[in-house]
Amino acid sequence: MAKHYFILWMSSTLLLSAAIWGLEKLEGNKITTTEFMGLMDMGFMLLGMLSLVIFMLFPLTLLPISLIVRRFIPFSSMRLTLYPLLGAALGKWVFDSLYDDRFIQEYQLYPMTSIIVFAAVGLVYALIDYFSAQRHLGRQ
Incomplete structure (x- = not known):
């Protein structure tokens, strides 16, 4: 059982880091002002810091969600729908957290990009x- 959740921990760290990196490449690179410190300015240091935060937050956030979902949603097909929806909601939150309204309007950033990227990550996680x-658990 511990092996299963360790795999989820490592994969969620990699997937969420990749999603944030992808979002920064797709939308953040449109921002050309020095006010915004994104991937172009901070490079892999930003990605490393975000990965560390994601790694440390897994036991507090995604692990309880995974345990609750596994306990109360018995069908795998329902889980394959729930995780992408949770990913889409997370994507909207991340987008709103990273980009100011002024940047969104001025540089024509699209929140749907973040929603799609994080929904895809949710599907892969599922x-x-x-x-x-x-x-590892011998059941679905």
Whole structure:
């Protein structure tokens, strides 16, 4: 059982870091002012800091959600729908947290990009959860 959740911990760290990196590449690179400190300015230091925060927050956020979902949602197909929806909500929150309203309007940033990227990450996380559970927990 511990192996399953360790796999989820590592994969969520990598997936969420990749999603933030992708969002910065797709939308953040449009911002050309020195007011915004993004991936172009901070480079991999930003990605490393975000990965560390994501790594440390997993036991407080995603682990309880995963345990609750596994306990109360018995069907894998429902989980394959729930995680992308949670990812989309997280994507909207991340977008709103990273980019100021002025940047969104001035540089024509699209929140739907973040929603799609994080929903895709949620789907991949659900698939990892499903296949890891089959292998390590012996059930769906």
